[in-house]
Amino acid sequence: MIVLLFDIDGTLLLTGGAGLASLRGAMRDEFGVSDPFQVELSGRTDRGIAAELFARHAIENCEPNWQRFRDAYLRQLALELPLRQGSVLPGVLSLLGTLSARPDVALGLLTGNVRRGAALKLEHYRLHSYFAFGGYGDDHSHRDLVAASALYAARQHLNSPHRDVWVIGDTPLDIRCARAIGARSLAVATGSHPQDELQACEPDLLLPTLESADDFLHRIHTIP
Ligand SMILES: [Mg+2]
Numbered sequence: 001m002i003v004l005l006f007d008i009d010g011t012l013l014l015t016g017g018a019g020l021a022s023l024r025g026a027m028r029d030e031f032g033v034s035d036p037f038q039v040e041l042s043g044r045t046d047r048g049i050a051a052e053l054f055a056r057h058a059i060e061n062c063e064p065n066w067q068r069f070r071d072a073y074l075r076q077l078a079l080e081l082p083l084r085q086g087s088v089l090p091g092v093l094s095l096l097g098t099l100s101a102r103p104d105v106a107l108g109l110l111t112g113n114v115r116r117g118a119a120l121k122l123e124h125y126r127l128h129s130y131f132a133f134g135g136y137g138d139d140h141s142h143r144d145l146v147a148a149s150a151l152y153a154a155r156q157h158l159n160s161p162h163r164d165v166w167v168i169g170d171t172p173l174d175i176r177c178a179r180a181i182g183a184r185s186l187a188v189a190t191g192s193h194p195q196d197e198l199q200a201c202e203p204d205l206l207l208p209t210l211e212s213a214d215d216f217l218h219r220i221h222t223i224p
Contacts, residue, residue, distance in 0.1 A: 001104055001105070001106050001158055001160050001161070001162045001163065002104055002105050002106070002162065002163065002164045002165075002166070002220050003106050003108060003151075003154045003158070003162045003164070003165040003166070004099065004105060004106070004107050004108070004165075004166050004168060004220075005108050005109065005110035005134070005135070005147070005150050005151075005154070005165065005166065005167045005168065005183070006107065006108070006109055006110065006111075006131070006168045006169075007109075007110060007111055007167075007168060007169035007170060007171075007174050008109065008111045008113055008118055008121055008122065009041070009042075009111075009112075009113070009121075009170075009191065010042065010089075010169075010170035010171065010190055010191020010192060010193075011089070011168060011169050011170045011174075011188055011190065011191065011210075012088065012089060012092050012122075012125075012127055013086060013087065013088050013089055013092070013121065013122075013125045013127065014086050014087055014089065015080075015081060015084055015086040015121060016084030016085045016086035016087075017080075017084055018077060018080035018081045018083070018084040018086060018121075019041060019077070020039070020041065021076070021080050021084075022073050022074075022076035022077040022080050023039065023049065023053070023073060024036060024037065025072065025073070025076035025080070026069050026070075026072035026073035026076055027053055027057070027069070029072050029076075030068045030069060030072045031057065031059055031065075031068075031069075033053075033057050037053070037056070039052060039053060042170070042171045042173075042191060042192050042193065043112070043143060043169070043170075043171030043172065043173030043174060044112050044143070044173070045112035045137030045140060045141055045142070045143060045146060046070070046073070046112055046113055046114045046117060046137040046138070047066070047114075047137050047138065047139065047140060047141045048112070048137070048140075048141035048142065048143075049112075050066055050069050050070070051141055053069075054069075070114055070138075073114075073117070074114070074116050074117060074120065077117055077120050077121075078120055081120060081121065081124040082124070086124075086125070087125075088125050088126075088127065089190045089209065089210065090190070090209045090210065090211045091209050091210035091211030091212070091213060092127070092210050094211075095210050095213045096127065096130045098217065100130055105220070106132070106133075106154060106157065106158055106162070107130050107131050107132070108131055108132065108133045108134045108135075108150060108153065108154050108157070109131050109133075109134030109135065109136070109150065110134065110135050110146060110147055110150040110167055110169070110174075110177070111134065111135070111136060111137065111146070112136075112137040112143060112146065113136060113137055114136055114137050114138045115134075115136040115138055117137075118134065118136060132157055133150075133153040133154055133156070133157040134150055134153055135147060135148070135149035135150025135151070135152075135153055136149075143173045143174075143176070143177045144176070144177045144180035144181075146177070147167065147177035147178065147180055147181045147183070148180070148181055150181075151165065151181050151183070164184070164220065165181065165182070165183035165184070166178070166183060166184045166185065166186055166204075166220065167181075167183050167184070167185050167186070168185075168186045168188065169185070169186075169187065169188070170187065170188050170189065170190055170191030170192075170193060170198075171191060171192075171193050171198075172193065172197065172198065172201045174187065175187055175198065175201040175202070175203045176201070178203075184204040184205075185203040185204050185205070186203065186204065186205045186206075186207065186216055187199075187201070187203035187205070187206045187207070188206075188207050188208075188209060188210055189206070189207070189208050189209070190208075190209050190210070195208060204219075205219060
């Protein structure tokens with residue numbers, strides 16, 4: 001089996017700002033932080049983002065506060081997703097359709113989103129049914145550890161041993177976490193990182209969008 005681990009934001013879809021608005025809503029509702037802060041989201045985990053916001057606002061980074069934050073964020077996200085003009089990114093539906101028809105390919109997630117947040121986004125954009133397992137941002141601040149848990153989930157899910165693993169993502173951190181678990185990386189420049197920045201991180205393959213995935217399909221077809 002070939003295991004393909006997909007990032008969500010900037011790779012499969014864009015939420016039109018629902019994610020940031022929901023983080024702000026959670027900080028406002030639970031912790032009284034009313035300023036419309038900016039925070040780097042790309043390639044990071046929800047747990048890591050929360051830790052940074054807690055540090056910035058002198059909030060203790062403890063389990064109860066994390067759970068308050070997560071629950072408020074998820075309530076906001078369910079409200080925000082239908083209000084925003086997000087989209088499934090070009091080529092995604094066609095590629096997932098092609099890949100899901102292949103008996104030698106297993107599709108999973110490798111995302112910094114918490115598990116329920118990933119489900120809300122994928123359900124809203126009708127992509128949820130393609131993915132049977134994944135690694136999520138509930139427990140780990142560091143993406144490399146999410147990658148390890150995605151690989152573990154893949155092994156639990158598959159009955160047969162895998163012969164190749166690819167991580168598909170839109171940020172330098174996706175490329176790095178692929179390397180951390182001995183996987184290949186497909187970088188796609190549909191998020192906030194341009195092609196030259198991604199190329200500098202030396203992914204195994206780089207595409208402008210997933211519309212031009214013929215090279216990728218050829219690669220996963222021909223690797224022994
Ligand atoms: Mg991303």
